[in-house]
Amino acid sequence: xxxxxxxxxxxxxxxxxxxxxxxxxxxxxxxxxxxxxxxxxxxxxxxxxxxxxxxxxxxxxxxxxxxxxxxxxxxxxxxxxxxxx
Numbered sequence: 001x002x003x004x005x006x007x008x009x010x011x012x013x014x015x016x017x018x019x020x021x022x023x024x025x026x027x028x029x030x031x032x033x034x035x036x037x038x039x040x041x042x043x044x045x046x047x048x049x050x051x052x053x054x055x056x057x058x059x060x061x062x063x064x065x066x067x068x069x070x071x072x073x074x075x076x077x078x079x080x081x082x083x084x085x
Contacts, residue, residue: 027037 024034027034
């Protein structure tokens with residue numbers, strides 16, 4: 001699916017200058033825009049994590065948290081809940 005076929009939103013994030021330079025170089029070598037390169041990289045990472053989850057992998061590499069189910073971003077962590085009463 002090409003970029004023109006999907007709804008896009010802006011993602012503003014800061015990354016190290018060297019990482020941006022390496023990503024830009026990789027995009028140029030592959031004859032794609034930096035935007036398309038980053039979109040592809042994120043899609044590949046998410047697909048790989050989903051495959052690891054379905055294979056029953058325990059824990060994410062590097063000690064990072066595993067992604068939660070789609071609606072999990074709306075849940076409030078228990079530590080942040082205020083106790084009333």
